Amino acid sequence: MKEELFKRLDDKKDRIVSIRRHLHEHPELSFHETNTKQYIVDFYRDKDCDVQTFTGGNGVVVTIDSGKPGKTLAIRADFDALPIKEETGLPFASQNEGVMHACGHDGHTAYMLILAETLIELKDQFTGKIKVLHQPAEEVPPGGALQMIKDGALDGVDNVIGIHVMSPMDTGGVFYREGAIQTGRSYFNVTIHGKxxxxxxxxxxxxxxxxxSYFVTAVQTVISRRLDPFSVGTITIGSFDGKGQFNVIKDHVTLEGDVRAMTEETRKLIQTEITRIxxxxxxxxxxxYDLDYQNDYPVLMNDEKLTDFVSQTLKDADIKEVTEVTRCEPQxxxxxxxYYAEKVPSCFFYVGAKPANGVFYPHHHPKFDINEDCLLIAAKSMGAVVSEYLKGSAN
Structure with missing residues (x-):
């Protein structure tokens, strides 16, 4: 199955790129991706699969059933964009002013659509089921994953696997790590009232x-003097609204901040210390003062056993476009x-997408772009894992 899958994906590479460019031209913000949702639904029309949409959000779940007993594997791709004015100068740049695919979710959706189409064509060669999770609203809390879970996207699912393309990582590389792989996040808004x-x-x-101003300085001591030196945490004051008349003493100031941590214990400690300060x-x-403190996305935990299976499968897959399969640092x-990983054992890994000239802009930058060669690599990498996972009665 794997060899046939790779061959068909090779034949469809241009279609993957074409879909990515179409989506890049027509980005939509989180929780407003109605046209993108319809594009996804239309793509599966007349294909031999079950397509489910939900009234509570823009998510789409596509079930590919082999008709043979076995496990159910979910594979996820997000499709929302960001409120950023694009500055790439690409011929297929955003046509929606002030909205841009500056994180690669257009690429995620493009590779996943063609991979899913090909898996539908080959479904008599595997056992069990595949659930394709086309997820909206990854960028904005509370995020689309929670709504997908609430709508039953994980019902009957044994494991979930996801990919993110990464512009700072070399194209040709595939990167993984077990355990805590991405930070948990918190947001706070504090208004300080004086006279x-x-x-x-x-x-x-x-x-x-x-x-x-004292708070802005003092809060950094939480990181330098309250965290264990081997713990990971950051506090960023991203907004300080103190604008007024030059000769008028302000009676109130509002600040907004961002917190990241690699363990839930660290995240709770930071919250406690901010309140103490x-x-x-x-x-x-x-x-x-009035404090609004919200913990949203938890620490992303890759299941060790599943991650070992994924990494070994990728190393053994002999994907001609892949130059390395490497354990990476947390992101x-x-x-x-x-949120998926909290419910069932999951694995999230990365595909390098650095532009061919070696010059890259970070995710969420107005000049962000990817090397489109990464799209076929993502499709083959996910396809190799799916093929091995659903191979024969052993799954």
Whole structure:
């Protein structure tokens, strides 16, 4: 099956690229991907599979049933874009002003559609079932994965496997890691309330900007002085809304922050320490504060046994376009694939997508692009894993 699968994917490489470019031209933001959803549904029309959509979101689940008993493997591809004005200059650049596929989800959907089509053609050669999870809204909490799970996408599923294309990683490389592979994420919004006044008479006011500035500096001590040196955590203050008149002392300031951690214990510790610092600033400066603190995407945990199976399968697959299959370091961003991994043993791995000239822009950058050779590699890599997983009665 694997050899036949690879041959058919080779023949369809141009179609994968064409689909990716179409999707890149027509990006849609998280929770608003109605046209993309319809494009996916239309793609499967008249194909020998079951297509399920949901009223609660834009997700699409495609079930490919071999008709023979065996396990059920889910494979996931996300399809939302970002609120970014594209600056790539590509001939197929976004036609939707201020919206861009700046993370590679167009590529994920393109390779997955053609892979699924080919698996449908070859379904008499495997046992069990494949569930293709076309997932919306990965970029924005609470994320699309939770809604997919709520809608029953994981019902009867034994394992879930996902791929992300990565522009900083060399094209030709496939990268994996067991255990904690991507950070968990939290968001906080804090408004510090002081007392407004005239800039010439600070003694008659209570400057919220001074207190908030102290918080910005002090909160970094959570990372440097409260975390174990071998723990991973970051705190970023991404927004400080203190704009006002130059000679007016502000009565309130609002800050927004981002927290990342590689264990749930670290994430809880950071939350506790941020609250402790705010309580200290309250006592020191005589201010009050309102804190909204939300934990969203959990730490993404790759199942060790499944990851070993995936990595060994990829090493043995003899994919001609793959130059290396390598264990990599954990990745700093967060991923709502983590919600699937909380429910069933899962594996999330990476396919290198660095442009051929070696110059890359990071994900979420307005000049982000991928080497489209990565799309066939992704299709073959996922196809090899699916073929081995659903091979014969042993699965």
């Amino acid at each position: 407004g006044g005239h800039g010439s008479s600070p003694h008659m006011a209570n400057d919220a900007i001074v207190a908030a 705010l309580d200290g600033i309250k006592a020191m400066f005589g201010i009050t 700093p961003p967060s991923e709502d694939f983590a």
